[in-house]
Amino acid sequence: MAIEVLKPGLATTVQDAGRPGYYNVGIPLSGALDQHSFRAANLLVGNDENAAVLECTMLGPELEFRRDAIVAVAGAEMAPKLNGQLMPLYESFAVPKGARLSFGYLKGGARAYLAVAGGIDVPVILGSRSTYGLGAFGGFKGRKLQAADVLPIGVPSGASRPGRRLPDELAVPLPKALELRVVTGMYFHRLTDESAGTFFEDTWSVAPEADRIGYRYKQGRSLAFRERVQPFGAGSDPSNIVDAGYPYGSIQVPGGLEPIILHRDAVSGGGYAMIGTVISADMDKIAQMQPHNKAKFVKVDLDAALAARADYGRLLQRVRATLA
Amino acid sequence: MNAGTARYSLGGDEHIFVELSEEMSLEAFFKGMAITTALAKRKVPGVTEICPANASYLVKFDPDVTHPNEMMKLLQQIERETGSMDQQLATRIIEIPAYYNDPWTHETLMRFRERHQDPNATDLEYSARVNGFASAQAFIDAHAGSPWFVSMVGFVAGLPFLFQMVEREQQIQTPKYLRPRTDTPKLTIGHGGCFGCVYSVRGAGGYQMYGITPAPIFDPEQKLPYFREFMCFFKPGDIVKYRKIDRAEYDRMSAQVEAGTFDLRIRPVVFSLSKFLADPAGYNRQLEEVLYGN
Numbered sequence: 001m002a003i004e005v006l007k008p009g010l011a012t013t014v015q016d017a018g019r020p021g022y023y024n025v026g027i028p029l030s031g032a033l034d035q036h037s038f039r040a041a042n043l044l045v046g047n048d049e050n051a052a053v054l055e056c057t058m059l060g061p062e063l064e065f066r067r068d069a070i071v072a073v074a075g076a077e078m079a080p081k082l083n084g085q086l087m088p089l090y091e092s093f094a095v096p097k098g099a100r101l102s103f104g105y106l107k108g109g110a111r112a113y114l115a116v117a118g119g120i121d122v123p124v125i126l127g128s129r130s131t132y133g134l135g136a137f138g139g140f141k142g143r144k145l146q147a148a149d150v151l152p153i154g155v156p157s158g159a160s161r162p163g164r165r166l167p168d169e170l171a172v173p174l175p176k177a178l179e180l181r182v183v184t185g186m187y188f189h190r191l192t193d194e195s196a197g198t199f200f201e202d203t204w205s206v207a208p209e210a211d212r213i214g215y216r217y218k219q220g221r222s223l224a225f226r227e228r229v230q231p232f233g234a235g236s237d238p239s240n241i242v243d244a245g246y247p248y249g250s251i252q253v254p255g256g257l258e259p260i261i262l263h264r265d266a267v268s269g270g271g272y273a274m275i276g277t278v279i280s281a282d283m284d285k286i287a288q289m290q291p292h293n294k295a296k297f298v299k300v301d302l303d304a305a306l307a308a309r310a311d312y313g314r315l316l317q318r319v320r321a322t323l324a
Numbered sequence: 325m326n327a328g329t330a331r332y333s334l335g336g337d338e339h340i341f342v343e344l345s346e347e348m349s350l351e352a353f354f355k356g357m358a359i360t361t362a363l364a365k366r367k368v369p370g371v372t373e374i375c376p377a378n379a380s381y382l383v384k385f386d387p388d389v390t391h392p393n394e395m396m397k398l399l400q401q402i403e404r405e406t407g408s409m410d411q412q413l414a415t416r417i418i419e420i421p422a423y424y425n426d427p428w429t430h431e432t433l434m435r436f437r438e439r440h441q442d443p444n445a446t447d448l449e450y451s452a453r454v455n456g457f458a459s460a461q462a463f464i465d466a467h468a469g470s471p472w473f474v475s476m477v478g479f480v481a482g483l484p485f486l487f488q489m490v491e492r493e494q495q496i497q498t499p500k501y502l503r504p505r506t507d508t509p510k511l512t513i514g515h516g517g518c519f520g521c522v523y524s525v526r527g528a529g530g531y532q533m534y535g536i537t538p539a540p541i542f543d544p545e546q547k548l549p550y551f552r553e554f555m556c557f558f559k560p561g562d563i564v565k566y567r568k569i570d571r572a573e574y575d576r577m578s579a580q581v582e583a584g585t586f587d588l589r590i591r592p593v594v595f596s597l598s599k600f601l602a603d604p605a606g607y608n609r610q611l612e613e614v615l616y617g618n
Contacts, residue, residue, distance in 0.1 A: 026478035135481040137544035233348030233518040245382030247335030268478035277336030305337040
């Protein structure tokens with residue numbers, strides 16, 4: 001009643017909707033970085049949309065199924081292959097017992113979500129099956145998958161069947177250059193006027209250091225913080241503050257050099273000034289960015305952020321309605 | 325710090341960040357504890373995270389349930405209501421065994437010497453010098469001499485930030501490494517800026533390294549008695565007193581940890597901010613009596 005991992009892929013982890021409620025002691029939300037695609041994959045196979053899936057990053061795993069299963073892949077353009085034969089994205093299909101599921105090369109995006117009818121049945125820890133790598137718990141033994149791991153699968157609901165499809169317009173788009181909307185605040189005032197401008201003027205490129213903890217961006221002009229006598233306890237660099245909590249999506253610029261946007265495995269706090277926060281509706285887009293993809297930051301106000309959030313919610317509602 | 329100096333700011337559409345004071349102080353920390361405790365009691369719909377920090381706090385919530393503007397008004401109202409509260413905290417004081425100048429952090433700091441301000445000294449020697457101590461031993465004695473307040477838990481799971489409970493002129497202050505290390509032994513006792521810390525897991529780090537404790541502080545399997553309630557041991561508001569131990573005691577305690585028989589000395593205490601501020605040294609002696617008395 002399980003799946004055996006033949007090849008683990010680059011960074012394949014078990015993820016679900018996440019583990020809220022423990023950020024105050026440094027345990028982050030975790031969960032699928034691209035929540036839209038994660039939910040779509042689950043709904044395609046008739047799962048509860050919060051069931052645990054495999055998040056496959058850049059290079060997919062190779063798996064052998066020890067029982068018949070219904071699966072679907074959503075998110076990155078990384079086509080599944082059944083015994084070597086190409087299968088569609090955003091469509092559920094049957095995997096017979098003994099068959100091998102692998103993935104083609106990544107053509108767009110960064111993270112594909114493999115949902116299996118019944119869900120990946122690892123233990124629930126603090127309310128979630130998500131992997132938290134830094135804390136080495138959750139998911140499968142608190143870590144990325146390795147060859148020879150055997151993943152337990154839950155009991156499928158009656159709703160799972162092959163051939164369920166999601167129309168293209170309900171999928172997350174995967175452009176190689178995009179805009180990330182930012183609400184400024186917190187320590188934005190610590191930037192010089194010039195840097196407060198160039199941050200939004202420049203085109204930034206995803207650095208190789210981009211993972212579930214945070215995404216680092218480079219190639220924009222470095223940012224200068226206003227000189228000051230540093231407050232007691234803040235540390236000596238002008239980009240330092242008295243260590244504080246970091247919002248998800250918050251942007252910090254250690255030493256003024258490269259902005260880092262924290263994602264769902266965030267370090268919960270630290271001593272670098274946060275100059276703003278990427279809006280909730282754009283966090284899935286970050287999850288699908290590869291190194292060298294381009295982003296421009298666009299300043300928006302709260303009303304625009306909430307309007308974008310409502311649009312995001314409506315798209316997900318359409319996915320639910322289509323696959324109900 | 326006066327009432328009304330708090331700065332309210334949006335962290336996108338799902339967070340509100342409140343800076344209570346630009347600089348670190350126990351008063352700011354206490355104010356944050358009072359506000360976040362009051363907020364938690366209200367069970368505001370949509371709130372998913374309430375995170376007190378050193379001199380600030382962070383709230384995460386679902387803006388579809390409670391509008392960010394409403395949330396901000398509520399937090400400002402709570403700040404006004406808690407302004408005149410008696411600053412007392414029912415907490416616990418904990419003895420943490422500390423093996424200073426141990427071989428493991430020493431090996432690590434030697435490996436990353438080129439990332440340090442002073443490649444020719446150890447972290448202890450450097451920190452002693454920049455803080456005006458005559459020797460590394462005198463520095464260790466000061467580090468272990470006064471209690472420390474857990475003013476924030478985070479960065480990674482269960483990691484305590486510790487604020488030294490002495491007058492500001494006596495507080496240890498050190499820069500962080502010029503470039504962060506890629507490795508720090510688990511349970512390293514470190515220091516950066518005005519904050520101490522205990523690294524809960526192995527990993528990257530930029531704080532000066534002084535020693536190591538045999539006592540685990542984060543354990544997802546919750547094996548030792550003091551993890552009964554939760555996998556992270558420390559909570560904001562805990563008071564820590566280090567006790568110097570040698571290699572033999574470190575090894576003995578490590579064997580107890582391995583066997584699952586290790587436990588910590590923990591005593592309940594009510595901390596009064598005004599009494600502490602009136603006489604830090606005298607109040608710390610009373611805290612030690614609570615810890616070591618019956």
